[in-house]
Amino acid sequence: MLAYRHAFHAGNHADVLKHLVLTRVLRYMCEKDKPFTLIDTHAGAGGYSVEGRYAQKKGEYGEGIAKLYDRQDLPAPLADYVDLVRAFNPDGQLRQYPGSPAIANLLLRETDRLRAYELHSTDHRILASYLESRPQTQVRDTDGFAAIRAELPSPTRRAALLMDPSYEIKSDYAKVLAALREALERAADTVIMIWYPQLQLLESTQMLPRLKASADAMAKKGWLHARLTVAQADERGFGMLGSGMLVVNPPFTLHDELAECLPLLVERLGQYDGANYVLEQKVA
Known part of the structure; x- marks a missing residue:
């Protein structure tokens, strides 16, 4: 886990x-005028060079x-996100990619609280x-x-939580x-964003139904699920x-x-003819 560096995958x-x-959340x-707290459980280094040896x-x-x-020609929500990436590159050339804390830094107001957690010593220092x-x-x-026990409920009452571990250790699925x-037990109205990789692994395929079931039982406002499939597995069934x-x-x-946005992302980012997306929602 501590060997994982997101710099290898930044901007993918x-x-x-x-x-x-x-960005949309x-x-x-x-x-709203009232401040909120963003909790980022796996924050990374904040920004990454796409010209560096890791990304290259x-x-x-x-x-x-x-x-x-x-x-x-991007739809407005997608154009807004891309504009943030451009803002992170003041000379106009794509040289750096902002991680989630950098995007938060561009969007949060001075009154909003940011709590960022990162275990890798180098990334934490950066x-x-x-x-x-x-x-x-x-x-x-x-x-x-x-940290969730310490952070929720938040003193601001309004809170968002982002969880995007590497999942390189299979126990991350159970931890999520x-x-x-x-x-949800501590603050049932928290906006919780969970990223997951689409892999042909039992842990990966089992986690989503379990997350949905927990949200069905505990969340105040239901859930939304978006998935973007861009590639095929290799001949051994491996790959994201x-x-x-x-x-x-x-x-x-x-x-x-x-x-x-999702149809255009399939068109632009799909790497094979079967690229597709899923968008589903359940309102409480």
């Missing part, structure tokens, strides 16, 4: 979906954000330096799953489910086919915004 198709959803929450090793950003960066001047912010090198249940986001207590605007 999974980041596009995850950060599109994050934060935009919605910022519409696999070049995953080339099949992700690079396919959208120069487009001028993130702490990046966010050191932001008010109402704490960056901690402790377990983000375990336990964390969802604990978060795509990824998904489960949003518990989603903004009522999110479904229609994603419905605008």
